[in-house]
Amino acid sequence: MSEIETVVAGTVPATIASTGQDQFSGPDVHGHFGQYGGVFVGETLMAAVEELDQVYRKLSKDPAFWQAFDHDMKHYVGRPSPLYFAERLSKKFGGAKIVLKREDLNHTGAHKINNTIGQALLAKHMGKPRIIAETGAGQHGVASATVAARLGLECHVYMGAEDVQRQSANVYRMKLMGANVIPVTSGSRTLKDALNEALRDWATNVDNTYYIIGTVAGPHPYPMLVRDFQAIIGREARAQSLQEYGRLPDALVACVGGGSNAIGLFHPFLRDSEVAIYGVEAGGDGVETGRHAAPLSAGKPGVLHGNRTYVMSDANGQIMETHSVSAGLDYPGVGPEHAWLKDIGRANYVSVTDTEALDAFRMLCRLEGIIPALESAHGLAYACKLAATMRPDQFIVVNLSGRGDKDIHTVAKIDGITV
Amino acid sequence: MSRLKASIAALKAANRKALVPYIVAGDPDRDTTIALMHQLVRDGSDVIELGMPFSDPSSDGAIIQLGAERALRQGSGLNTVFDIVAEFRKTNAETPIVLMGYLNPLEIMGYGTFVKRAADAGVDGLLIVDLPVSEAQSLLALTRPLDLDMIFLVAPTTTESRLSSICENSSGYIYYVSLKGVTGAAISDTGEIGKRVTALRQRTDLPIIVGFGIKDTNSAKAMAAVSDGVIVGSALVQKIGELTDSGKRDEASIAASTKLIADIRQALDA
Ligand SMILES: Cc1ncc(COP(=O)(O)O)c(C=O)c1O
Numbered sequence: 001m002s003e004i005e006t007v008v009a010g011t012v013p014a015t016i017a018s019t020g021q022d023q024f025s026g027p028d029v030h031g032h033f034g035q036y037g038g039v040f041v042g043e044t045l046m047a048a049v050e051e052l053d054q055v056y057r058k059l060s061k062d063p064a065f066w067q068a069f070d071h072d073m074k075h076y077v078g079r080p081s082p083l084y085f086a087e088r089l090s091k092k093f094g095g096a097k098i099v100l101k102r103e104d105l106n107h108t109g110a111h112k113i114n115n116t117i118g119q120a121l122l123a124k125h126m127g128k129p130r131i132i133a134e135t136g137a138g139q140h141g142v143a144s145a146t147v148a149a150r151l152g153l154e155c156h157v158y159m160g161a162e163d164v165q166r167q168s169a170n171v172y173r174m175k176l177m178g179a180n181v182i183p184v185t186s187g188s189r190t191l192k193d194a195l196n197e198a199l200r201d202w203a204t205n206v207d208n209t210y211y212i213i214g215t216v217a218g219p220h221p222y223p224m225l226v227r228d229f230q231a232i233i234g235r236e237a238r239a240q241s242l243q244e245y246g247r248l249p250d251a252l253v254a255c256v257g258g259g260s261n262a263i264g265l266f267h268p269f270l271r272d273s274e275v276a277i278y279g280v281e282a283g284g285d286g287v288e289t290g291r292h293a294a295p296l297s298a299g300k301p302g303v304l305h306g307n308r309t310y311v312m313s314d315a316n317g318q319i320m321e322t323h324s325v326s327a328g329l330d331y332p333g334v335g336p337e338h339a340w341l342k343d344i345g346r347a348n349y350v351s352v353t354d355t356e357a358l359d360a361f362r363m364l365c366r367l368e369g370i371i372p373a374l375e376s377a378h379g380l381a382y383a384c385k386l387a388a389t390m391r392p393d394q395f396i397v398v399n400l401s402g403r404g405d406k407d408i409h410t411v412a413k414i415d416g417i418t419v
Numbered sequence: 420m421s422r423l424k425a426s427i428a429a430l431k432a433a434n435r436k437a438l439v440p441y442i443v444a445g446d447p448d449r450d451t452t453i454a455l456m457h458q459l460v461r462d463g464s465d466v467i468e469l470g471m472p473f474s475d476p477s478s479d480g481a482i483i484q485l486g487a488e489r490a491l492r493q494g495s496g497l498n499t500v501f502d503i504v505a506e507f508r509k510t511n512a513e514t515p516i517v518l519m520g521y522l523n524p525l526e527i528m529g530y531g532t533f534v535k536r537a538a539d540a541g542v543d544g545l546l547i548v549d550l551p552v553s554e555a556q557s558l559l560a561l562t563r564p565l566d567l568d569m570i571f572l573v574a575p576t577t578t579e580s581r582l583s584s585i586c587e588n589s590s591g592y593i594y595y596v597s598l599k600g601v602t603g604a605a606i607s608d609t610g611e612i613g614k615r616v617t618a619l620r621q622r623t624d625l626p627i628i629v630g631f632g633i634k635d636t637n638s639a640k641a642m643a644a645v646s647d648g649v650i651v652g653s654a655l656v657q658k659i660g661e662l663t664d665s666g667k668r669d670e671a672s673i674a675a676s677t678k679l680i681a682d683i684r685q686a687l688d689a
Pocket of ligand 1: 401
């Protein structure tokens with residue numbers, strides 16, 4: 001696998017209480033993480049989903065596939081991304097060191113590209129000339145348009161009409177790279193509706209189309225394969241921690257929308273029981289107000305977009321509208337592996353409000369000269385609170401999943417400024 | 420014998436094609452849905468598929484999604500669905516009703532409660548679009564003892580290996596999806612559908628009813644010629660949408676909105 005992998009080889013991971021088998025090697029063959037995950041799609045898509053599972057199972061055992069992936073990661077994405085000690089930020093809270101995993105420095109400005117590079121390899125292998133994707137903040141749409149341009153594939157991106165408005169810069173970036181952006185006006189006009197529309201497109205054009213899902217959601221095998229591509233974040237962070245600090249971090253923190261940047265960081269550490277794990281959901285106006293996007297904190301198990309997971313549903317089982325200042329976290333479901341990690345207690349899921357995230361956004365700009373994505377600012381806000389409760393000899397790795405260029409209009413508007 | 424099995428047996432005996440309309444429960448409102456159901460029976464429907472409205476109907480096209488949104492705006496949920504069926508049953512004991520919808524509302528209510536309330540209300544079958552056979556075993560374990568039929572879809576993309584498990588687990592009828600796509604799209608190749616239905620017959624004695632894309636008497640006749648009957652959804656839901664636009668709920672307007680079904684009945688029996 002990657003160079004980083006070789007560096008860590010030889011370090012023996014600590015294990016969780018023994019059960020006779022490794023509980024973190026999931027999902028099972030049907031795509032289940034405990035009671036979560038699985039395949040819940042209309043019959044028209046079943047064959048496509050099963051084919052993708054077979055193709056991925058075969059390719060993922062082929063070292064050449066991972067060599068191609070790692071090659072692109074290094075030469076196109078610019079990996080490994082640095083692990084950066086945010087010294088002034090850490091000082092402000094007087095506790096643990098806050099260390100940033102700089103996914104914002106990747107080509108296209110977020111972790112999303114790790115996944116689209118991987119899935120583009122699958123699309124190419126399967127001979128599909130047409131790519132579709134859904135996007136919320138636009139980062140996954142941009143990352144999909146990017147790989148499509150590079151491979152000369154046709155690309156259509158579904159985006160909620162609401163998000164087309166609030167993320168106009170990303171819409172233009174997608175267009176520059178030749179993608180067709182389709183505003184979705186059904187339902188609540190946000191990410192979940194874009195996903196519905198992409199599923200409809202896929203059912204209609206299933207013969208020639210590869211659907212690049214942008215997070216660890218959707219039917220199996222998506223939560224598994226997206227995780228496997230994003231896990232490069234955690235593998236690097238683990239090796240970098242060992243190299244630079246001589247030990248593993250005391251805690252990991254990442255924001256959770258669908259959960260791909262979070263699972264990417266967490267997964268390679270799941271067996272390291274001494275590493276505490278925190279996923280941070282979008283608390284919007286506050287979870288207690290009902291206006292939020294925090295299914296793990298306030299939802300119930302249900303089925304949405306192909307998998308069983310925690311979902312924000314009302315008493316009638318209708319999917320609720322979500323609220324978050326961050327378009328990329330504005331989603332009523334979450335990847336099934338997170339649902340399972342929550343239930344078994346291996347990871348903790350918390351939330352921070354819009355206001356807290358905005359404060360952290362500004363703080364990182366001022367103290368470290370880094371403009372984070374509003375999504376990532378959620379993780380950062382929680383990490384600051386957590387750091388204050390920890391000792392200075394401890395350290396926290398925060399996934400800085402993306403850069404904030406796309407969000408400056410949103411923040412300026414909140415500040416009453418037109419840019 | 421269950422209502423659905425009786426109705427299918429009667430169709431077979433009379434050598435008649437099944438006509439199965441789909442409407443959304445609560446569109447445009449509870450009372451009108453009940454009136455529409457009775458009208459559909461008068462129009463010659465054999466089975467009624469009653470849609471359980473869902474906020475995220477990702478296998479449906481725009482027309483049915485709009486129907487679901489109209490119903491949801493009226494506050495329609497599973498309680499309304501059961502209420503509608505129970506009310507309909509007070510004056511109709513024969514026409515089978517199949518509830519069609521998505522899984523999340525069942526997950527939230529709990530399968531046990533859902534299945535019991537459905538059976539108590541007088542429901543005969545269930546078709547859960549996003550519940551493939553492989554994930555359906557716990558629901559099947561609850562529906563079988565209650566004689567609720569579970570209907571599954573077969574699509575043009577369904578593989579051989581999936582076909583056997585679908586046929587083994589289905590009862591009532593098999594819903595053959597005429598096209599690759601969502602409800603409301605247009606059928607392109609009748610010949611191919613005929614071939615697929617004929618191949619399906621080798622595997623099951625259940626009637627094979629074709630749905631998706633049947634929008635007028637011509638498409639209904641063409642599909643019925645190669646199968647045991649037709650399901651008509653989007654074209655009907657589109658008409659019912661006009662009741663919301665006009666605000667009319669009188670008998671004549673209701674009958675006008677389902678006229679397509681009466682026309683198709685005539686065409687199928689001709
Ligand atoms: C920078 C950034 N971080 C996080 C997310 C949330 O997605 P996920 O939870 O899958 O990482 C997004 C989604 O658009 C994003 O753009």
